[in-house]
Amino acid sequence: MDFVNILVVEDEKNISDVIEAYLIKEEFNVFSASDGEMALEFFNSEDIHLIILDLMIPKISGEELCKRIRTTSDVPIIMLTAKTHEDDRIEGLSIGADDYVLKPFSPRELVSRVKALLRRSYPNSRPVAEKLSFNSGDLEIEVDKMIVRKNNEDINLTTNEFKILLTFISHQNQVLSREQLIELSFGQDYDGFDRTIDTHIKNIRYKIESNSKSPEYIHTIYGSGYKFTVKKQ
Known part of the structure; x- marks a missing residue:
């Protein structure tokens, strides 16, 4: 499009x-x-x-x-x-x-x-932003092809993990609750449990973070939700 x-x-x-x-x-x-x-x-x-x-x-x-x-x-x-x-x-x-x-x-x-x-x-149309790069190329995303790279190496995200990652990217530096992540990533009709978001995020961190126990992208904001942050270029 x-x-x-x-x-x-x-x-x-x-x-x-x-x-x-x-x-x-x-x-x-x-x-x-x-x-x-x-x-x-x-x-x-x-x-x-x-x-x-x-x-x-x-x-x-x-x-x-x-x-x-x-x-x-x-x-x-x-x-x-x-x-x-x-x-x-x-x-x-x-x-x-x-x-x-x-x-x-x-x-x-x-x-x-x-x-x-x-x-x-319009899943088969050209997205608003096709290619994204963070932290001087440490993390790269080709949105239309659903390709994610970490240090120039392809990593495999499930469809749901990819949707959640795009939601984070669209709301950089904003704290998102589990309910907001579900609504923005999957829509109103999603019938999963909000705690499944925690599992998805754990998996995303394992794949995109250099150290999943000390994440630089997806941060837990205790009592509120999660926040996606990137270094200033």
Whole structure:
């Protein structure tokens, strides 16, 4: 995928402008709609690859718009809402949303979720970043080929381990809980136990760290989760 068209449906201009600015910085093409009718027009006339959809929008509600789109398309949808009740989140996912972000939110986290959802939804397309290198080439990753190298030697990660590693890389220097790692790596429908993350991370450390007992990449933040850090180049 040489370009990605993202439709942002948000009636609060200040929020829409911030989202658009962060997405454009990542070289996405952005279409902005301030109500449901305008969003539907964009969706029917443009090749949209992902939708960021606020639930509280004029003319056609976010829920109704999602239902209409789902009758004809499986385009990835991230819902934005100030509704914090669990039932609202479950309803949003049940009518076809792929991810659910509560307001207020971090624009950087939203962009990371966009990238993660695009990778899951278009696995055969060119990823946003194809090659990554850390600590002067100590750790190298070819994302599209799922190749990981340590000191120029290929190492074998399972598919789940690779997904978790990409999540860490997308959230460098951020503390991620087990629940966040599961959601960002595998999506809302993952039915594994959160403690399985510990096993995956143990295996990843064994493969990418020079000394897994004294890791330089994946650090345990006791009581909170894990954090991926790299040396400044």
